[in-house]
Amino acid sequence: MNPNQALWEKGDFTRIAASMRDSGEVLVSRLGITKGLKILDLGCGDGTTAIPAAKLGAEVLGVDIARNLVEAGNRRAEELGLTNCKFQEGDASNLHELKDDTFDLVVSIFGAMFAPKPFDVAEEMVRVTRPGGRIVMGNWIPNDPTLVAQILKISAAYSPPPPEGFISPMTWGIETNVIERFGSAGAAKENISFVRDTYTFNFPDKPSDLVDAFRKYYGPTMNAFDAAEKTGRGSDLQRELETLFNNQNKSPSNDATSIPATFLRVTVQA
Template sequence: MNPNKALWEKGDFTRIAAAMRESGEALVDGLGVTPGLRVLDLGCGDGTTAVPAARRGAEVLGVDIAENLVAAGKRRAAEAGLDNLRFQQGDASDLRELDDESFDLVVSIFGAMFAPRPFDVAREMTRVTRSGGRIVMGNWIPGDPTLVAQVLKTSAAYTPAPPEGFVSPVTWGVETHVRERFEAAGVPAENVVCERATYVFISPTPPTDLLQTFKHYYGPTMNAFEAASKDGRADELEAELTGIFEAHNRGGADRTEIPATFLKVVVTKP
């Protein structure tokens, strides 16, 4: 099986996404989504940004590598009565089933950054975007002191080294790499704008509950706990992650409200 597909089908990202809905709505509010706009949400999960975009009248296609998340997205669309929202399985590195210049807006929030072959990802996103259209990415930043970057960094420290040639997903959070990838896809450097932005994980339960959700349902963290258990270090990993979740929480003892910084990338296709 495709390792990336296996990673995201391993858990159940819908459990994490439940804490991301409010920020997903806020992000879509800032994208200028209008009725009839053709939108591709790449690495869409169960629709954290696809559903709000469809509610604003856009014609939305959500594509994700994980079949369980595609199924969950279809259920959400049906329950919301959104016949302008479709979901299908696909790989951000190879969107051969999608036509050239078929979308006005391509969105990928913490999605396509995890796909292999980042230059192929940039090329494919650019190819399916119409001239004058936009690509908007949200990417976690390596070494950033906020939540998700620290969770990924800590998890990686307990996980076996990746295979030779592996490109870390968080390189998408480095502006020079982003520009290099889109320039190779034919986008001039001046058409790529990067800025830091904030996503907030919100839950009515304590931050330790959100940690348990990551432990049991988030692929990278699940892998880290499996590896740590084999080495007898699972308690050590849990203690480290507990410290991270509690230190970053702004919601008090019984509520989770944890901000996480990401790199927002806006590309205008020439």
């Protein structure tokens, strides 16, 4: 199996996505979506941004490499009666099933950044966007002090070194890399813009329970715990993550969690 597919099918990201719904709706509300707009949501998960976009009347296709998330997305759309939203399996670095110049807006929020071959990802995103359309990416920022960058940094310290040739997904959070990748796909530098934005994880239980959700259902954290347990360091990893989550929790209640995380929002005008 494709290692990236194995990573995202390993857990059940829908359990984490539940804490991301509010911010997904807020982000989509800022994108100027109108009825009939053709949207591709790449690395869509179970529809955290695809479904709010469809609710605004857009024609939305969600593509994700994880088959369980595609099934979950189609189930959510059906339950909501959204006939204008469908999900299918696909690889962000090779969208061979999609035609050139198809979409008015290509969105990827913490999705395509995790696909291998980032130059291929940029090329495919540009290829399927119609002239005059837009690409919007949300990417975590390396070494940022907020939640997700720190989860991934801590997890990496307990994990074996990546295979030779591995390109960290966090490199998508560096502006010069983004310019280089989209530039190689034909996008002009002056058509690429950046904003630091915030995504908030809202969870109805205490921070340690959210840590447990990441441990059980989030592929990268699951792999980190698998590696840490083999060296007898599982409790150390648990403690580090609980400290992180507790320190960053902004909820006024000890029994609820609200943690903001900074990300790089990229807009490319095609």
